[in-house]
Amino acid sequence: NAGVTQTPKFRVLKTGQSMTLLCAQDMNHEYMYWYRQDPGMGLRLIHYSVGEGTTAKGEVPDGYNVSRLKKQNFLLGLESAAPSQTSVYFCASSDRLAGTYNEQFFGPGTRLTVL
Amino acid sequence: KQEVTQIPAALSVPEGENLVLNCSFTDSAIYNLQWFRQDPGKGLTSLLLIQSSQREQTSGRLNASLDKSSGRSTLYIAASQPGDSATYLCAVIGNTDKLIFGTGTRLQVFP
Numbered sequence: 001n002a003g004v005t006q007t008p009k010f011r012v013l014k015t016g017q018s019m020t021l022l023c024a025q026d027m028n029h030e031y032m033y034w035y036r037q038d039p040g041m042g043l044r045l046i047h048y049s050v051g052e053g054t055t056a057k058g059e060v061p062d063g064y065n066v067s068r069l070k071k072q073n074f075l076l077g078l079e080s081a082a083p084s085q086t087s088v089y090f091c092a093s094s095d096r097l098a099g100t101y102n103e104q105f106f107g108p109g110t111r112l113t114v115l
Numbered sequence: 116k117q118e119v120t121q122i123p124a125a126l127s128v129p130e131g132e133n134l135v136l137n138c139s140f141t142d143s144a145i146y147n148l149q150w151f152r153q154d155p156g157k158g159l160t161s162l163l164l165i166q167s168s169q170r171e172q173t174s175g176r177l178n179a180s181l182d183k184s185s186g187r188s189t190l191y192i193a194a195s196q197p198g199d200s201a202t203y204l205c206a207v208i209g210n211t212d213k214l215i216f217g218t219g220t221r222l223q224v225f226p
Contacts (some may be wrong), residue, residue, distance in 0.1 A: 045214070103161060105163045106151075
C-alpha cells in the first residue's frame with residue numbers, strides 16, 4: 001500500500017517550457033488535491049477534484065491545468081512555466097465516507113525550479 | 116474568508132519539556148481540524164484529526180484540543196524529544212472540502 005505517490009521528485013525547467021506532474025493514490029479515494037508550498041505563504045490549494053472526470057479551481061489556479069481521467073490519478077500541468085511557479089508541489093487525497101471525516105493524506109512532494 | 120494563524124512561528128526547547136503549540140481560525144463553521152508534521156524537505160504526515168463535534172484527540176505523547184466557538188486548537192506534546200523536531204501545521208476544513216493551512220510552527224528540541 002504505497003499511499004500517495006508523486007512523479008517526478010525534482011525538476012528544473014526553463015521559462016516557457018511545459019511539464020506534467022503526476023499524482024497517484026491506491027486508497028480508492030474520491031477526492032484529490034494539488035497544493036503549492038512557498039516560504040512564508042504556507043500551503044495553498046491550486047486545483048482539486050471530487051471524483052473521476054471532475055476538477056475545480058482552488059485558491060491559486062492561474063497558470064495550471066489539471067485532469068482526472070482515472071480515479072487513482074490526478075495530473076497537474078504547466079503549459080508555459082514561469083519563475084513564479086518555482087515551488088514545492090504536494091498532492092493529497094481524501095474520502096468523505098462515514099468515519100473518515102475527509103482526512104487528507106499527502107504525497108512526498110515535487111520540487112520544481114523554473115529558471 | 117477563513118484565516119488560520121499559528122503561534123509561535125518558531126520554538127526551541129530542551130529535551131523533556133512539555134510544550135503547547137497554538138492554532139487559531141477566524142470562521143468557527145469548520146468540519147474538522149487536522150494537525151500535520153513536516154520534516155525538512157519531506158511531505159506532510161497527518162498526526163491528529165479532530166471532528167467538529169469533538170473536543171480533543173490523543174495519540175501517544177500528542178494531545179490536540181479544539182474549542183470551535185472560540186476558534187482555537189492546541190497541540191500538546193509531552194516529554195519532548197529531539198526526534199520531535201519538525202514543522203507542525205494545523206489546517207481546518209469547512210463544507211467546501213478545502214483545507215486551509217496555517218503557516219506552521221517550527222519546533223527544535225535540543226538534547
